[in-house]
Amino acid sequence: MKFVRLENWATGLVIERPSMQILDVAANLGALRLQDAAAAEGIVQVLGDSGTASWSPMIEAWDQVRDHFNRMIEAAESESGAFVSQLIDKVKLRAPLPSASVRIFALGGNDAEHVRNIVKAITGEEFPADKFRQEKRDGIPPWGFQVMPDTVIGSGALVVPPSGVQKFDYEGEVGIVLGMGGRDLKAGQVKFWGYTAWNDFSIREARFGIGPQIHRGGLNWALEKNFDGGNACGPWMVVDEDRDISRLRVQTRVNGKTMQDWSTKDLIYGIDETAALISHYVTLKPGDVFASGTGPGTAAESGRDGNRWLKPGDRVEIEVDGGGILSNVVGNW
Numbered sequence: 001m002k003f004v005r006l007e008n009w010a011t012g013l014v015i016e017r018p019s020m021q022i023l024d025v026a027a028n029l030g031a032l033r034l035q036d037a038a039a040a041e042g043i044v045q046v047l048g049d050s051g052t053a054s055w056s057p058m059i060e061a062w063d064q065v066r067d068h069f070n071r072m073i074e075a076a077e078s079e080s081g082a083f084v085s086q087l088i089d090k091v092k093l094r095a096p097l098p099s100a101s102v103r104i105f106a107l108g109g110n111d112a113e114h115v116r117n118i119v120k121a122i123t124g125e126e127f128p129a130d131k132f133r134q135e136k137r138d139g140i141p142p143w144g145f146q147v148m149p150d151t152v153i154g155s156g157a158l159v160v161p162p163s164g165v166q167k168f169d170y171e172g173e174v175g176i177v178l179g180m181g182g183r184d185l186k187a188g189q190v191k192f193w194g195y196t197a198w199n200d201f202s203i204r205e206a207r208f209g210i211g212p213q214i215h216r217g218g219l220n221w222a223l224e225k226n227f228d229g230g231n232a233c234g235p236w237m238v239v240d241e242d243r244d245i246s247r248l249r250v251q252t253r254v255n256g257k258t259m260q261d262w263s264t265k266d267l268i269y270g271i272d273e274t275a276a277l278i279s280h281y282v283t284l285k286p287g288d289v290f291a292s293g294t295g296p297g298t299a300a301e302s303g304r305d306g307n308r309w310l311k312p313g314d315r316v317e318i319e320v321d322g323g324g325i326l327s328n329v330v331g332n333w
Contacts, residue, residue: 001069002236005094011051013069014088014236017077021085026051028072031082035075042068054099056287059179059193066240095154096196096237098177098287104147106200106225107274110267110293117301122207133268141277142269145222147231147291155234159201160331162227166211168310171200171294172252172260172318175233176245176271181285190272194239197318197326198291199232200225208304235324243322246270250295253317259308262295
């Protein structure tokens with residue numbers, strides 16, 4: 001099953017027969033009631049009449065409501081005349097986030113080869129990749145930052161960094177949604193609901209000691225990540241497709257050229273482990289989002305004077321197994 005957010009935050013479903021189209025859930029409740037009144041009422045109970053509500057109640061009750069959404073998809077595919085849908089390339093999509101105010105926890109430095117390459121590019125020091133895996137074995141926890149949800153754009157949106165940026169980077173990742181919440185969780189207790197392709201666009205010059213200073217002190221605002229359009233995800237959220245999120249292939253292409261090709265099996269810290277750590281301090285909620293961290297092949301790894309830095313007009317695509325292609329064009333700045 002694949003969920004999308006439409007431009008007005010309405011919830012949509014992807015129907016794949018006879019062609020890939022978007023079904024506005026709320027707009028088709030009337031047609032579903034004629035087929036299955038109980039399914040239509042079950043959807044209203046978790047999404048409201050408009051379909052613009054937070055997905056958290058739906059996620060929390062997923063075992064009870066999944067069949068209602070499957071029923072809508074089946075009815076739309078078999079009784080297409082009664083349902084209204086649009087071709088996916090005719091629909092403007094938002095980021096498929098559970099809500100406009102969802103909490104987003106992003107991992108940093110979570111692939112050993114990527115970190116090794118970054119350290120060498122910035123400092124010139126050479127370390128074996130296993131050094132960074134050893135840190136985990138030594139009990140050092142994962143690190144990361146929070147993402148402001150209103151900076152996240154959807155597939156097809158233009159991304160424009162702040163003026164003056166000199167080194168603009170891409171990071172192909174996976175955005176993963178919690179299917180449950182809780183406090184003081186163990187990694188084995190963490191359950192996931194869905195995932196989507198994610199691009200953590202990044203401003204890098206401060207890392208290379210050029211440009212204005214952005215941060216100081218032991219904690220910072222993470223402004224090199226939290227700028228308007230600084231993250232993108234989509235085109236849809238994959239749910240219930242029996243895929244192992246710990247073994248998803250992630251590919252990044254810039255103007256059709258592959259820059260990254262890695263798997264979530266290479267991550268140092270699992271999302272479940274990271275969620276468990278955070279739950280020791282704050283109560284997690286169904287619908288919380290975790291961005292995985294990226295693999296090797298970013299522009300920063302080519303060095304300050306490398307040839308991978310993004311420029312106006314570049315098209316960046318992130319493809320994750322089953323997650324479609326997240327596509328964004330870099331605008332002028």
